[in-house]
Amino acid sequence: MTGPGTTAPRQFAVTTRPHGAVDDATGEPIGLDDVDTRVGWLLDLVTAAGRELVSRLWQPPTFDVLAAGRDRQDRRLPAQGHVAAARLGWNPSYPDGVYVPSRVARVVTAQVMATLRTLTHRDNAIAALSARFDPATGAVAPPTGSADDVPPGFARGVRRQLIAHARRGGEAPAGRLRITDVQEPPRMAAMARLSAADRQLAQSTVTEREMVLTVKLPTCPAPAGRAQWRSVRLTAAIPAHLHGRAIIDWHLPTLVLDHRGLLWRCAATELVPAADLDSATMAMGVDWSPSTLGAAAIAAENPEGLVSDYRGWTYDDRGLGIKLARLQAEGQLLHAKAARLTRLAAAAPPEVRAELEEKIAVLDAHRTAVGAKRGKINRELAFDFARQATDYAAAAGAQVIAVEDLTTLETHGHGRVNNNRAAQSARRQAVAALAHTAAGAGITVVSVPARGSSAQCPGCDEPLSRPGGYHTAWCSRCRVGGNRDHMAGVNLAKRALLGKGKVTRRRGQMPAVRVAEHAPVRQCRDKNGPTPGRPRHRRVRRSLPTTTPQVGVNPNRHVPAPQASVWDTVKPTPPHGDTGSRDTPTSQASATPVADSLRST
Incomplete structure (x- = not known):
């Protein structure tokens, strides 16, 4: 239902960091450094189990099942990743003697299923394009039907993969290729999506200005029993621009670690004005x-x-576009230089190789910093x-x-x-x-x-x-x-x-x-x-000279510079290390009101 005054739900993302932590059972405070260490142990368990499960499932039958969307009893697979994985019998495994709660296994399977379902589309495209690929010329024949049509940019990427596979094999492919033939299993990101779990692993309570998350974390790198998983109550601030918003639900966050420590990636649902597309003029x-x-x-x-x-x-x-182009050229130069040093290090003596590897590490660090700067500018x-x-x-x-x-x-x-x-x-x-x-x-x-x-x-x-x-x-x-x-x-x-x-x-x-x-x-x-109104520059000198201007001398006029x-x-x-969001507060338009002349013309 749409119309004036109606609302509709929409989700948005927000990041924040905890500023306090206590043991949920005893109430004793816990240092944030200790929390970062325990979260790192949790992420290590999740990442290792996810990597092992992806490697085990990296087979064509896996993508055939996901493309069909049916289990062994010909029932439709559920949308929830962990439920679909449990129905198919795709369960993660852990080292001997390590105890991991079943709710953590849900987190692992949910992340793995999300990755494999995303790659199912690429597997279908590779199978369709490889059937029309000529290894001798490196060309892909035009599609015969609309079902085999893919975006041109996507097709060019798959074509490069097929050419590389043909060069490695040296022979023409027999039949259609699959994604498992042309690329290695993907790497799992070090994160824990708590939304796949229930209250036994994590739960959250939200007040007007704070969010409290209670989550079970291991007390050692390889927990051997339930006693080595203890609940920790973390408190984080809600960004100021979200205060007073019509937020109806807060979802469990995703836990990640960066160079500043633990970071929450939260999602929330709020009510916004409903749009009526059919009556748009x-x-x-x-x-x-x-x-x-x-x-x-x-x-x-x-x-x-x-x-x-x-x-x-x-x-x-x-x-900023010129700055982004400069950063892009700088990143490409660093990448080319690191690639050249890598080729030289492959045939260099051991002592020279160690020196070249140190230079490569420095170049990679600089390239990562350039990429992070480009990402920040692109976002803003x-x-x-x-x-x-x-x-x-x-x-x-x-x-x-x-x-x-x-x-x-x-x-x-x-x-x-x-x-x-x-x-x-x-x-x-x-x-x-x-x-x-x-x-x-x-x-x-x-x-x-x-x-x-x-x-x-x-x-x-x-x-x-x-x-x-x-x-x-x-x-x-x-x-x-x-x-x-x-x-x-x-x-x-x-x-x-x-x-x-x-x-x-x-x-x-x-x-x-x-x-x-x-x-x-x-x-x-x-x-x-x-x-559009011309905004004033913020760097305006607010204080004027207190001296009395001399008679007959024109005083200097303090004119603000144009926006930079x-x-x-x-x-x-x-x-990004404290509180922030990809959502920005709604501001009033700086432009003048528009006349309704076109509606009456």
Whole structure:
């Protein structure tokens, strides 16, 4: 049920760290360093058992069972991973003399089943592509049916695996290959998903500002009995921006260890305004641009048809895109240098090999630091873009945000360097951030086809000309033109409005419009998009000189500098080591109110 005032549940993630720990039985305080050690023992047991179970199940029959979704009695497998594993008899094993509770085994099997179910799709793709693969030429024949069709980027990755396998084997493959033939078993992440367990292993209680987690942890690396598993009560703070939110449920966290100690990855369910997609009359289209992260434009639907002013908004990353490109080039250089030293160390004498291995370790550490920095910038960039795009859509009165389908979006034709940079941009992360942020404002994010959005005119659906280069577009028939990305945004918004009654919804995915329909979009000169306000720079000198200016001398005027970077517009979240969230508080739009002229046009 949708309508004004209705709400809908949605989940979001948040990270936090415990600031206190006590023994649940005696009430004695426990140092956080001791807690980190005991959690490390738990993660070692979970990781070792998961690695052994994956290695044992790394066989084609395993993926055949998961692809069919049926057990030995031809019953449908449950969605819960640990229940499905118990029905199939896939149980982890532990070293002799080590006692592990059955609830910990649930955690192990749940994580293993999640990994194997994810790889089942890749196994099917490898089997389909290997049947059409020619080892002599390294080419894959076109698919004969829609069932064998996979995204081009995914197919290229599988093709590289098949070429490497053919080089190692030296002979043509006999029949279809499976995932177990072309790659090794995946490594298990060192984490413990407590959501797969019940109250016998972990339980949590949440107050307004704190979360208390009671979990059983081992008291030694190899516990021999129940007495060596004791409950510990951990207390962590809830991030300040979640205080007062309509959160209806807190889920058990996932425990991980990083360089600062124990980290909780929690999930919560809250109520947000429900979106009514069928009654949407205004949409915003977001086009992914090679020059910036994205651009947007508005299109509206009225009794006379679709209208737009063909003016849009372009996201300004304040130079972070250039910084990400520099970090990417630096990481690639470190990787190439480490690979060269590795080849030299293979044939070097023992004393030289030890020296080269030390240099390789330093290069790997630097490359890891560069990757962590890129991940942090990508995250902040994605959520800053999502916040500004949501504010723009809310100020314009849009009920739908249309984004390009990333499965069919590829970067090509811009040169090797630019193609690589565009492919490394955090578009997928930006889509997730946009869907999450827009849901808080009651706006639905819909995926629409991307083909032809930047090349066709929204009015007549004819090819656009480029009189001013790549970034301009002009239609001589409709007499409309402007920025290429803004024209693409109008096309995407049009496809969302025309296909709002034919939306495909799948579990775990955003709503999608599969077919791109056409209807002429008339140019309307009435303003339908908000005017973004220019934010002030935060580094403003607040104190003025106390000296009296001399007569006849013009005093210096203290003018604030223009905004420098995205870090000045986004309220900095707490460090990843304390409390933080991928959710950002809803802020008021900085743009001016938009006129409703298009609805009456």
